[in-house]
Amino acid sequence: MTKITRLFDFPYHQLSRQNKPDALVTKYNGVWVKTSTQEYIDKANAVSRALLRLGIQKNDKIAIISSNNRTEWNIMDIGALQTGAQTVPIYPTIAQEDYEYILNHSESKFCFVSDIEVLNKLNAIKGNVPTLTHVYTFNEIQGEKHWTELLTLGEDTSNQNEVEERKNSVNTLDLATIIYTSGTTGKPKGVMLSHSNIVSNVTDSSNRIPFEEGKSRALSFLPVCHIFERMILYLYQYYSISIYFGESIEKLSDNLKEVKPNVMSAVPRLLEKVYDKIYQKGTELTGLKKKLFFWAIDLGLRYEPYGANGFWYEFQLKIARKLIFSKWQEGLGGELDLMVSGSAALQPRLTRVFAAAGIPIMEGYGLTETSPVITVNDQRNKGFKIGTVGKPIDNLDVKIAEDGEILCKGPNIMMGYYKDEKLTNEVISNGYFHTGDIGEFDSEGFLRITDRKKEMFKTSGGKYIAPQLLENTMKQSRFIEQIMVVGDGQKMPGAIIQPNFDFIKEWASIHKIQIGQTNEEIIENKEVIERIQQEVDTFNTKFGNWEKIKRFELTPDIWSIDGGQLTPTLKVKRKVILEKYKGLYDKIYN
Structure with a gap:
């Protein structure tokens, strides 16, 4: 089995367990196209060989701006990291002025963009980014370099030895990626995450997720440029889970029915909208159906895990799941066992009602600076408590400062902010990262977030x-x-x-x-x-x-x-x- 110390080890680890025929799956022109684990690795190596031929050096920066999650993103990520370069994911929706700032601040040399809209924004500022020498597109755009040119350039395997040398020169503590956080004020901050930061976060979170290795499907639609979804993708690869990339949030409902995922990650705002849509349909019912719907909702809003409400409640819940909640499950594909929520606080009523419906949401907590997971709920072993963000993951020391701020120290804490030692020293002292969040532990060790310190x-x-x-x-x-x-x-x-x-x-x-x-x-x-x-x-x-x-x-x-x-x-x-x-x-x- 491949030992995982760097991010590009994940697909090789998967291959050592099995060559999944649908390791990565993306929809093109209405057809789901599967990429096997072996193809994933082969294409990543071709990209690495091509990048070396194009003169990429260790510690060069390669930006990726994609409007949707896709197989190419992951191939590029692994292909770039294997050369010792670092990837700089950029949100496609930010202003073109922010494109310019991030590309200049990171001194990116290559940039891969998804579509014409992103390309137009990039072209508007490209002349102001002197380091940027190569731009490739994932979609085919007339007159533009397509990313498959790298696959063609990398077909010749004669420099694979050089790729292996570069891979061997990458240390687990080396910088892997710079993620620019948008923040609510000021210029974006470049969070430096090492291979070890993210790898440790995957492995230290892995025992909280009840996956059966190699036997699940995931639907990925949250932006992979955010560390939450990106870390989840590495976690899926670690567990040999088939990853299907959603076309867009607008097509989420269709994709759920097509893919029938067992797991997906979500953010509270999306879950609120899903619930509101279900609730709205309930208001349109009439007679007995309407009464049963709202009886089930009321039951769900009183849900407590582990049978805490007693036999009579559990008996009613069984009926509600058969008559009402089974329809909810069908609407989400019919096979969804688990949702993982992050990014912001989840309303307890949503945690209750979805858990009652047999689709538990495991809420977690973390920041880009912590790679990202600090705590997460786990429905097994009484590790799930509604209204909390769970218990700290393995190998992480989490404590509450005198003023209530959450502090943490561990292998997932960022290397620092890129080119900003002063700001880094403001948030990391004595090895502890100051999260800026206010929270408290209850008597059972579950963390509850109460507010943002600065807010x-x-x-x-x-x-x-x-x-x-x-x-x-x-x-x-x-x-x-x-x-x-x-x-x-x-x-x-x-x-x-x-x-x-x-x-x-x-x-x-x-x-x-x-x-x-x-x-x-x-x-x-x-x-x-x-x-x-x-x-x-x-x-x-x-x-x-x-x-x-x-x-x-x-x-x-x-x-x-x-x-x-x-x-x-x-x-x-x-x-x-x-x-x-x-x-x-x-x-x-x-």
Whole structure:
């Protein structure tokens, strides 16, 4: 069996166990095309040979910008890493100014792009990136170099010995990748992760995931340029799991039915949308079917693992799973055993209802700087607790500082920020990485995240407000799509809210209320404002008087990545929103 010390060892480890016929699977022109483990390795080696012939040196940087996950991404990743070069994954949706900054900051020499849209953004700034000498595309674009030119150039195996020499020269502690985090303010930071950082995170997380080696299918659709999905892909390879790459989030429903995956990773916002869609279908039922649907939902919202609710509850749950929840499973492909959630806090109600439906979500926690997993739930051995992000993975020391900040030390902690020693020293001291998150361990060792340290603020009365806690609670309302709590230095907390316009239109139609046609008209409608006020008042009861949201303003804009309000991982950009909606903020406090 191949010993795994570097990232490019994963496919060889898989081959030593079995040559999977569908190691990587991507849909081209309506057909799922399979790449076996052996083909994966052969093509990666051809890429390595070609890159050496094109003059790639150890520690050169190779950027990859892809709008969708695909087989080529993984072949390029392994092919580049085998030469001792480092990969620089870039979010396709960021502004072209950020393309320019990242490519210059990393001094990338090669860049691989997925499609014409990404290529156009790259071409607009390419002249300002003097180090960039080679650009290749994954899609065939007339007049552009296609990535298969590397496979052709690498057909001649006469320099494979040189590839092996380069591979042997790569140490497990060497830099493997630079991942630029978008952040909510300022320029992107280049997180340096070594081979050991990510390899250790895979192996130290591996016993938390109940995979049967070689017998599962995964659907991958979260951006692989994010360390969460990328680490998961290495984990799938470690377990010889067939990886099917989803076409897009828009086609997720179709892909689920086609692939019938056993596992997939997700982010809370997507799971919220899946649940809302299911819930909406339930409201359209009539008679006994509708009563049964909402009986099952109510049952699901009271779910506790390990039979804690007793025999009668479990008996009812068995009936609900047969009559109602089985339809949910069919809608998700019919064979989904597990979902892994990360990136942001997951509402406990979703954890409960999906677990009740027989599709448990194992919530975890981590950051790009920690490669990424720090903690994760495990449904086996009573390692699953709703409302927590699980227990720390193996070989990682996690502790809570006096001010409540989560600190961790272990082999998965980043090498530092690229070309920024000062910033690195600000977040790593005495070997401990300061996460910037506030949390607490319960008596059983489960970690609960309560807020972001930098996002907490004080009112003028000296009371601390944890905005994420308020926001995650308020977003349980189907009337609220996005919310940002404000009020630093003010007498009370307020909120800027982006309503769920689609749901509000349905609500208005059912109740025969005239709310107008445009978003601008909807947010001015008295009955809409009163209904959202009811929602805010209901959730306010869960908080102390100083924490309650006293006033809010509605925005007609749909918050999005392209609109600049959200990061690529769908987190709210607080600084941007405060600047963009200064008028609304002033209305709250004037």
